[in-house]
Amino acid sequence: MAILSCLGKMRIDILTLFPMMFYNVMNSSMMNIAQQKNIVDIRVTNIRNFTYDKHHKVDDRPCGGGPGMLMKPEPIFRAVESIWHPPDVKPLLILLSPQGEVFNQRLAKKLSEEKHLIMICGHYEGVDERVRLGLTPKEISLGDYVLTGGELPAMIITDAVTRLLPGALGCKDSTQLESFQNNMLEYPQYTKPEVWRGIKVPDILKSGHHEKICKWQLQQAKLRTRKRRPDLMEQNKKVEHDEPS
Incomplete structure:
Protein backbone atom coordinates (compact mmCIF):
# COMPACT_ATOMS: atom_id res chain seq x y z
CA MET A 1 0.00 0.00 0.00
CA ALA A 2 1.38 3.37 -0.95
CA ILE A 3 1.56 5.77 1.99
CA LEU A 4 3.02 8.68 0.03
CA SER A 5 2.07 9.63 -3.48
CA CYS A 6 1.45 12.45 -5.90
CA LEU A 7 1.25 12.79 -9.65
CA GLY A 8 4.86 13.54 -10.52
CA LYS A 9 7.32 13.71 -13.37
CA MET A 10 9.55 11.05 -11.82
CA ARG A 11 8.30 8.10 -9.79
CA ILE A 12 10.23 6.44 -6.97
CA ASP A 13 8.84 3.28 -5.36
CA ILE A 14 10.42 1.95 -2.16
CA LEU A 15 9.71 -1.62 -1.06
CA THR A 16 10.34 -2.16 2.64
CA LEU A 17 9.31 -4.10 5.74
CA PHE A 18 9.21 -0.86 7.75
CA PRO A 19 7.18 1.75 5.81
CA MET A 20 6.63 4.03 8.81
CA MET A 21 10.37 4.79 8.91
CA PHE A 22 9.87 6.89 5.78
CA TYR A 23 6.89 9.04 6.69
CA ASN A 24 8.60 11.98 8.42
CA VAL A 25 11.60 11.98 6.08
CA MET A 26 9.61 11.94 2.85
CA ASN A 27 7.11 14.51 4.10
CA SER A 28 9.67 17.06 5.29
CA SER A 29 11.81 19.79 3.74
CA MET A 30 12.82 19.59 0.09
CA MET A 31 11.31 16.17 -0.61
CA ASN A 32 7.90 17.29 0.61
CA ILE A 33 8.11 20.46 -1.51
CA ALA A 34 9.13 18.45 -4.59
CA GLN A 35 6.10 16.20 -4.14
CA GLN A 36 3.78 19.16 -3.64
CA LYS A 37 5.14 20.71 -6.86
CA ASN A 38 4.47 17.43 -8.73
CA ILE A 39 8.14 17.01 -9.57
CA VAL A 40 8.41 13.55 -8.03
CA ASP A 41 5.99 10.81 -7.01
CA ILE A 42 7.34 8.92 -3.98
CA ARG A 43 5.53 5.76 -2.90
CA VAL A 44 6.40 3.45 -0.02
CA THR A 45 5.08 -0.12 -0.16
CA ASN A 46 5.01 -2.69 2.64
CA ILE A 47 6.46 -6.00 1.42
CA ARG A 48 4.49 -7.84 4.12
CA ASN A 49 1.31 -7.10 2.19
CA PHE A 50 2.47 -9.57 -0.46
CA THR A 51 3.01 -12.63 1.72
CA TYR A 52 0.96 -15.82 1.30
CA ASP A 53 0.36 -16.83 4.92
CA LYS A 54 -1.77 -15.29 7.67
CA HIS A 55 1.31 -14.48 9.76
CA HIS A 56 2.83 -12.38 6.93
CA LYS A 57 6.11 -14.30 7.11
CA VAL A 58 8.77 -12.60 5.01
CA ASP A 59 11.92 -14.47 6.10
CA ASP A 60 13.25 -17.97 6.69
CA ARG A 61 16.46 -19.77 7.62
CA PRO A 62 19.17 -20.11 4.93
CA CYS A 63 19.21 -23.44 3.09
CA GLY A 64 22.33 -25.39 4.06
CA GLY A 65 22.59 -23.59 7.38
CA GLY A 66 24.14 -20.34 8.45
CA PRO A 67 23.42 -17.47 10.81
CA GLY A 68 20.37 -15.23 10.74
CA MET A 69 17.37 -15.15 8.44
CA LEU A 70 16.95 -14.39 4.74
CA MET A 71 14.12 -12.47 3.09
CA LYS A 72 12.00 -14.84 1.02
CA PRO A 73 11.74 -14.22 -2.73
CA GLU A 74 7.96 -14.58 -3.18
CA PRO A 75 6.83 -11.38 -1.40
CA ILE A 76 9.54 -9.30 -3.10
CA PHE A 77 8.63 -10.58 -6.58
CA ARG A 78 4.92 -10.00 -5.94
CA ALA A 79 5.56 -6.49 -4.62
CA VAL A 80 7.61 -5.57 -7.70
CA GLU A 81 5.01 -7.10 -10.03
CA SER A 82 2.25 -5.10 -8.33
CA ILE A 83 4.01 -1.95 -9.50
CA TRP A 84 5.47 -2.97 -12.85
CA HIS A 85 3.09 -4.49 -15.39
CA PRO A 86 4.79 -5.95 -18.51
CA PRO A 87 4.97 -5.07 -21.32
CA ASP A 88 5.18 -1.58 -19.82
CA VAL A 89 8.64 -0.03 -19.89
CA LYS A 90 10.62 -1.69 -17.15
CA PRO A 91 11.64 0.65 -14.32
CA LEU A 92 15.17 0.61 -12.99
CA LEU A 93 15.15 -1.92 -10.16
CA ILE A 94 17.62 -1.22 -7.35
CA LEU A 95 18.62 -3.57 -4.54
CA LEU A 96 20.22 -1.79 -1.59
CA SER A 97 23.13 -4.08 -0.75
CA PRO A 98 26.66 -3.80 0.71
CA GLN A 99 27.79 -5.76 -2.37
CA GLY A 100 26.68 -3.06 -4.79
CA GLU A 101 28.25 -0.12 -6.59
CA VAL A 102 29.19 2.61 -4.13
CA PHE A 103 26.77 5.52 -4.31
CA ASN A 104 28.17 8.94 -5.20
CA GLN A 105 27.09 12.19 -6.84
CA ARG A 106 27.84 10.88 -10.33
CA LEU A 107 25.50 7.93 -9.76
CA ALA A 108 22.87 10.21 -8.21
CA LYS A 109 22.91 12.30 -11.39
CA LYS A 110 22.55 9.19 -13.54
CA LEU A 111 19.61 7.92 -11.48
CA SER A 112 17.92 11.34 -11.66
CA GLU A 113 17.67 10.89 -15.43
CA GLU A 114 15.48 7.79 -15.04
CA LYS A 115 11.68 8.01 -15.21
CA HIS A 116 10.93 5.32 -12.63
CA LEU A 117 12.99 3.76 -9.83
CA ILE A 118 11.98 0.81 -7.65
CA MET A 119 14.22 0.34 -4.61
CA ILE A 120 14.18 -2.93 -2.67
CA CYS A 121 15.26 -2.60 0.96
CA GLY A 122 16.98 -5.74 2.18
CA HIS A 123 16.92 -6.72 5.84
CA TYR A 124 18.12 -9.44 8.20
CA GLU A 125 20.97 -11.35 6.50
CA GLY A 126 19.90 -10.14 3.07
CA VAL A 127 17.67 -11.52 0.34
CA ASP A 128 17.27 -14.90 -1.34
CA GLU A 129 19.70 -15.05 -4.29
CA ARG A 130 16.77 -15.62 -6.67
CA VAL A 131 15.84 -11.96 -6.23
CA ARG A 132 19.13 -11.10 -7.93
CA LEU A 133 18.83 -13.82 -10.55
CA GLY A 134 15.16 -13.31 -11.37
CA LEU A 135 14.77 -9.53 -11.13
CA THR A 136 18.35 -8.56 -12.08
CA PRO A 137 18.34 -5.34 -10.03
CA LYS A 138 21.16 -2.85 -10.02
CA GLU A 139 22.86 -3.20 -6.62
CA ILE A 140 23.88 -0.03 -4.78
CA SER A 141 25.81 0.39 -1.54
CA LEU A 142 26.43 3.50 0.57
CA GLY A 143 29.94 2.37 1.46
CA ASP A 144 32.06 -0.25 3.13
CA TYR A 145 30.03 -0.70 6.27
CA VAL A 146 26.94 -2.68 7.24
CA LEU A 147 23.54 -1.26 8.22
CA THR A 148 20.55 -3.08 9.68
CA GLY A 149 18.57 -2.71 6.48
CA GLY A 150 18.20 -0.83 3.22
CA GLU A 151 15.79 1.77 4.57
CA LEU A 152 18.34 4.45 5.44
CA PRO A 153 20.18 4.04 2.10
CA ALA A 154 16.84 4.32 0.28
CA MET A 155 16.11 7.60 2.06
CA ILE A 156 19.54 8.98 1.23
CA ILE A 157 19.35 7.99 -2.43
CA THR A 158 15.83 9.41 -2.75
CA ASP A 159 16.98 12.73 -1.27
CA ALA A 160 20.11 12.93 -3.42
CA VAL A 161 18.19 12.08 -6.61
CA THR A 162 15.15 14.28 -5.95
CA ARG A 163 17.18 17.43 -5.35
CA LEU A 164 18.73 17.01 -8.81
CA LEU A 165 15.35 17.05 -10.57
CA PRO A 166 14.57 20.29 -12.44
CA GLY A 167 12.62 22.65 -10.21
CA ALA A 168 13.19 20.75 -6.97
CA LEU A 169 15.45 23.47 -5.57
CA GLY A 170 14.60 27.14 -5.63
CA CYS A 171 17.66 28.22 -7.64
CA LYS A 172 18.47 26.40 -10.87
CA ASP A 173 22.21 26.83 -10.19
CA SER A 174 22.07 25.41 -6.63
CA THR A 175 23.15 21.89 -7.50
CA GLN A 176 25.89 23.10 -9.84
CA LEU A 177 27.70 24.87 -6.99
CA GLU A 178 27.58 22.08 -4.42
Missing part, protein backbone atom coordinates in the same frame (compact mmCIF):
# COMPACT_ATOMS: atom_id res chain seq x y z
CA SER A 179 30.24 19.69 -3.24
CA PHE A 180 31.20 16.84 -5.61
CA GLN A 181 30.01 18.64 -8.71
CA ASN A 182 32.94 18.46 -11.15
CA ASN A 183 34.78 16.37 -8.55
CA MET A 184 35.41 19.34 -6.26
CA LEU A 185 34.31 20.27 -2.77
CA GLU A 186 32.27 23.42 -2.28
CA TYR A 187 34.07 26.70 -1.61
CA PRO A 188 33.69 28.46 1.79
CA GLN A 189 30.50 30.47 2.16
CA TYR A 190 29.48 33.29 4.51
CA THR A 191 26.39 35.28 5.45
CA LYS A 192 25.63 38.17 7.82
CA PRO A 193 26.87 39.48 10.20
CA GLU A 194 30.04 40.62 8.45
CA VAL A 195 32.07 40.03 11.62
CA TRP A 196 31.32 37.26 14.11
CA ARG A 197 33.56 36.71 17.14
CA GLY A 198 36.48 38.30 15.38
CA ILE A 199 36.09 36.34 12.13
CA LYS A 200 35.38 38.56 9.11
CA VAL A 201 33.68 37.83 5.82
CA PRO A 202 36.43 37.98 3.13
CA ASP A 203 36.54 41.40 1.48
CA ILE A 204 36.29 39.92 -2.01
CA LEU A 205 32.76 38.67 -1.26
CA LYS A 206 31.67 42.24 -0.44
CA SER A 207 33.28 43.77 -3.51
CA GLY A 208 30.34 43.33 -5.88
CA HIS A 209 32.79 42.26 -8.61
CA HIS A 210 31.14 39.10 -9.92
CA GLU A 211 34.04 37.89 -12.07
CA LYS A 212 36.59 38.27 -9.27
CA ILE A 213 34.24 36.54 -6.82
CA CYS A 214 33.83 33.59 -9.20
CA LYS A 215 37.59 33.27 -9.58
CA TRP A 216 38.02 33.37 -5.79
CA GLN A 217 35.34 30.71 -5.33
CA LEU A 218 36.96 28.42 -7.88
CA GLN A 219 40.38 28.91 -6.31
CA GLN A 220 39.02 28.17 -2.83
CA ALA A 221 37.19 25.09 -4.07
CA LYS A 222 40.42 23.75 -5.58
CA LEU A 223 42.40 24.50 -2.41
CA ARG A 224 39.84 22.84 -0.17
CA THR A 225 39.56 19.80 -2.42
CA ARG A 226 43.33 19.43 -2.70
CA LYS A 227 43.65 19.57 1.09
CA ARG A 228 40.70 17.43 2.13
CA ARG A 229 40.06 15.12 -0.84
CA PRO A 230 43.16 14.83 -3.02
CA ASP A 231 41.63 11.69 -4.54
CA LEU A 232 39.02 13.88 -6.26
CA MET A 233 41.72 16.04 -7.78
CA GLU A 234 43.41 12.92 -9.13
CA GLN A 235 40.12 11.90 -10.74
CA ASN A 236 39.94 15.30 -12.43
CA LYS A 237 43.46 14.84 -13.79
CA LYS A 238 42.53 11.41 -15.12
CA VAL A 239 39.43 12.78 -16.87
CA GLU A 240 41.46 15.61 -18.45
CA HIS A 241 44.10 13.10 -19.58
CA ASP A 242 41.51 10.78 -21.09
CA GLU A 243 39.62 13.50 -22.99
CA PRO A 244 40.40 13.64 -26.72
CA SER A 245 42.49 16.65 -27.72
